[in-house]
Amino acid sequence: MCYTAGHRIRGNQVHLELQETVQMLLAPGRELDLQGLTISGGEPLLAPGLMETVRAALDLGYSIKLLTSLFPHSPKKLELLLSLMDSPRHQIVVSYDSFKPAEVRQVRGRGSGELVTASIRWLVKKRAELGSQVRLSSNTVLQPANAGSLLNTLSFLLDELGFDQAIVQQRHDYTNISPGNIPRQAALRRSPAEIQLLAQAARQVFALAESNPRLAPAGGKLEDWLQFLTNPLDSRISCQALSYIYIDAFGNYRGCIHSTLLGSLRRTPLAEYLQSGPFLEFASFSQGCHLCTHSCS
Ligand code: SF4
Numbered sequence: 162m163c164y165t166a167g168h169r170i171r172g173n174q175v176h177l178e179l180q181e182t183v184q185m186l187l188a189p190g191r192e193l194d195l196q197g198l199t200i201s202g203g204e205p206l207l208a209p210g211l212m213e214t215v216r217a218a219l220d221l222g223y224s225i226k227l228l229t230s231l232f233p234h235s236p237k238k239l240e241l242l243l244s245l246m247d248s249p250r251h252q253i254v255v256s257y258d259s260f261k262p263a264e265v266r267q268v269r270g271r272g273s274g275e276l277v278t279a280s281i282r283w284l285v286k287k288r289a290e291l292g293s294q295v296r297l298s299s300n301t302v303l304q305p306a307n308a309g310s311l312l313n314t315l316s317f318l319l320d321e322l323g324f325d326q327a328i329v330q331q332r333h334d335y336t337n338i339s340p341g342n343i344p345r346q347a348a349l350r351r352s353p354a355e356i357q358l359l360a361q362a363a364r365q366v367f368a369l370a371e372s373n374p375r376l377a378p379a380g381g382k383l384e385d386w387l388q389f390l391t392n393p394l395d396s397r398i399s400c401q402a403l404s405y406i407y408i409d410a411f412g413n414y415r416g417c418i419h420s421t422l423l424g425s426l427r428r429t430p431l432a433e434y435l436q437s438g439p440f441l442e443f444a445s446f447s448q449g450c451h452l453c454t455h456s457c458s
Contacts (some may be wrong), residue, residue, distance in 0.1 A: 179213045247294050348393035400448060
């Protein structure tokens with residue numbers, strides 16, 4: 162299950178209460194034999210009720226993957242998570258753009274580079290101190306601002322900090338896609354020089370991954386990445402939408418991470434949603450969609 166733990170209230174949306182999250186979402190998910198819960202954001206560390214949700218999911222037997230930017234730094238919450246998720250079944254995935262603060266500022270548009278690097282060092286040290294077995298992964302989205310330093314960033318994460326895994330992804334900015342608006346989706350604009358830079362970085366990453374199993378380029382093979390760079394509206398890899406059930410902390414269902422809303426948990430129970438017209442229509446559409454290489458991150 163791909164659960165977006167929102168912290169900003171949009172419009173008149175109301176957060177699911179813990180009881181609703183457990184009784185309407187997490188417990189029925191286990192009855193449907195869902196094994197994993199991926200918690201993303203916004204920033205989940207800012208989401209109300211995160212710890213209670215994690216505890217409830219652990220009690221129900223979920224394997225948890227928590228995606229965070231570590232910004233702002235939340236030592237008390239992180240320490241608790243390291244203790245609660247003390248098993249290699251669980252994973253904390255840190256979004257990390259670059260070991261160069263100036264590049265982080267370029268990507269994020271704010272001055273968080275030094276803080277995130279300090280937080281990531283703290284997290285690695287604290288895991289060792291506590292002897293926590295939770296797996297630590299990083300997620301780097303390749304883009305022109307960080308392409309030139311990508312190998313150094315990966316070396317920092319894998320060699321210096323000893324992360325268990327470093328994931329590298331391509332960037333997609335689609336929102337609210339539906340079967341009807343695919344032709345109007347805009348691809349990212351890249352200059353020929355940027356495409357060349359990204360392609361070179363992609364080749365370097367795939368070459369390094371051959372000798373380092375902890376490095377994981379996501380979203381197909383090198384040929385797929387190069388295809389995506391030159392023809393971004395027509396990825397060749399299979400759509401990942403049906404690998405997850407997508408839902409946010411307000412109870413809104415989506416078909417995939419980029420899709421429009423398909424319903425509400427408060428109106429349609431989980432098992433019923435999976436048999437509903439909007440879900441089945443999106444599921445069928447998704448198998449012919451080639452817009453992105455994303456799953457749940
Ligand atoms: S390829 Fe699949 S996951 Fe990506 S936008 Fe299309 S339907 Fe969503």
